[in-house]
Amino acid sequence: MAFYITTSISYVNGRPHLGHAYEAIASDIVARHHRQRGEDVFFLTGTDEHGEPVADSARANGMEPRAWADLNAAKFQAMLPTLSVEPDFFIRTTDPEHARRVQAVLQTVHDNGYVYKGTYAGWYCPRCADFKVENEILEGNRCPIHEIPLTREHEENYFFALSAFQERLETFFSEHPGFIAPARARNEAEAFLAGGLQDVSLSRAKLNWGITVPWDPGHVFYVWFDALLNYYTAPGFARPGVDLTAALWPADVHMIGKDILKFHTIFWPALLMAAGLEPPRGVYVHGHLAAADGRRMSKSFGNGIDPAEAVDRFGSPDPLRFYLMRDVRYGTDGPVSLDALTARYESELANDLGNLASRTLAMIVRYRDGQVPPAPLDPELVDAFTGLPDTVAAAIDAIDLSGGLEAIWQRVRRLNRYVEERRPWELAREPTATGQLDSVLASLHEGVRALAVLLAPYIPTSAHTLLNALGRPESGYGAAAFGAGTDGPPVRVATIAPLFPKAPAA
């Protein structure tokens, strides 16, 4: 069974910031979870490289657009492994294969009668050589950058007949209530749709940094159409000599930020319909991370926290991955800071989970010489863990990544409480309690192991270290069941350095 998930592609107009990392991490977690379930996962990310802002910033940096795009795309691509984000393909919209396929799809849209030539009228700044959007214009129709008067200019343009899809989109929305999540985002899209659709400009004539319109080479496609189509073009050329399109389309999940909701929930399905293609199955909208100063993080504010700093501080991306999914409820906005990350790290990763692992391994070594006793599992823990893998899977299916983590953490706490309740150190002193101690240690080992399997998508490096130390490295979803680890030959554990050491190097 195929599972195709995408991030939005990053605009190479600047450097990567935590917002990009956030979406990449969330998508990676979902992808890893589905791989655990044995699905044939294809996880796509990449960069969006055409359009005026890129051409402008290239010029400002004294570079050609392509060289500038190469430079920045490399930064985005280089960030992924530092976050343990492992996509199956990294698409660049400057890939020739992408351009070819964009032309083919849009030619079909054209041939199907959804493209017409019209006139785009807007306020134009001769100094910027650029049209300005209505809401960025200063009082008196002046340029927001140069503060000089704008002129009303007209440009011959191709238009996409978006308005022709009003009813089809309404029908699609009502027949696919799960298409947009969470509900808040769906409401917004529906409200927008209800407001009535207008046709949108499909091409630009004044710009050449883009994909050439095949039926009129004097134009390039407007960058958003080029960009959206990445989701569809990538499966066609991600594997040389193999076309995965039939196997992967329609995509299961597009992970996006709320800022680009309309492009993905209105433009995108309409465009696909116009080309005779199926719309994606789901668009999942996450919130924006706010900086510690309360403002939102954004390229244009330049106040983004460098993800590399957060990774370096702890020597692994796991704490950052955990923190982002744990501290901000997925799907809502929330503030993030290095201080809050540190607090979560110490109280939950070090004190709760890391210490639970340490004490479990230490007791097995100390009381049973490292051998996990083949004893019956404690019914109380069996009970506490019943249904947990299903609960976590349901949460992740609903892209409630925080909810999945919360369900797991309730059991982390349960296990720490279990240690106190059973007091293994007392059982160890009583010669008659050998069987009880065996059962407690085996149950603890099994509980920690099951949790490590469930945590693997969130904190892959730490989870695998832990599973290895426990002597049961299997990480498929079947191994997530409490009791699944008691099959097979006796197991020996290894002691390890603290998983999440306190006082990390600053």
Place this chain on the structure above:
RNA sequence: GGCCCUGUAGCUCAGCGGUCAGAGCACCCGGCUCAUAACCGGUGAGACGCAGGUUCGAAUCCUGCCAGGGCUACCA
């Protein structure tokens, strides 16, 4: 201008018509010693933004106001 979201313990948030309003963190007290001075238990703590209204009953619905944030088709 229009539309939308948020405002609940010191902090971050859950609850969204009906047991004394909840969790985590922080604080304080107690317990324990297997463990990364970690863990476990407990106490305290809140006019649920303000003012009206609906209801047998509202943090939960309605109206207005205040404060913060967002969207309004081409910036993530």
